[in-house]
Amino acid sequence: MFTAWIILLYPCLKSLITWPSKLKVKKNTCLHHFVSNVEIHDCTECFIQKPSNTKAQPTIYSTYESHNTGKELVAIDPTRTFTFISNIWGGNVSDRSNTEQSYFLDLVEADDGIMAERGFTIRDPLLLKNAILYIPSFTRKHVSGNKN
Secondary structure, eight states: OHHHHHHHHHHHHGGGOOOOOHHHHHHTOSOTTOOSOEEEEEEEEEEOOOOSSTTTHHHHEETTTTEEEEEEEEEEOTTSOEEEEOOOEETTSOHHHHHHHSSHHHHOOTTOEEEOOTTOOOHHHHHHTTOEEEOOTTTOSSOBSSOO
């Protein structure tokens, strides 16, 4: 029943998830010290049933959660609006792989700032886009990118 409703609602609700303009973010945020568009980037996992196909089991087992999970990448802007939700991947996919395989990086522009925890090893693909990776001080050992 749940899956049927999700499938029915998806075409209607998909248009509500949009990438914001830099002007909109600057106008509606308390993070004025950031000179760029800031997205808060994380993966979330939800528990799923063990598949009957034993070949599928290794692709969905998350060692981090010690459970079978589906993992999706989400991004929100500083106004707490969802701006990106990826497809669901098996729980064993890395956060970097999820970021690279979704079209998230296609949306990132020069001088955009992406805030993520230190487990996200996405500095290199962001630097190729001239974007900045911000790692909150309580989760980092260093800051990647060219701005603090």
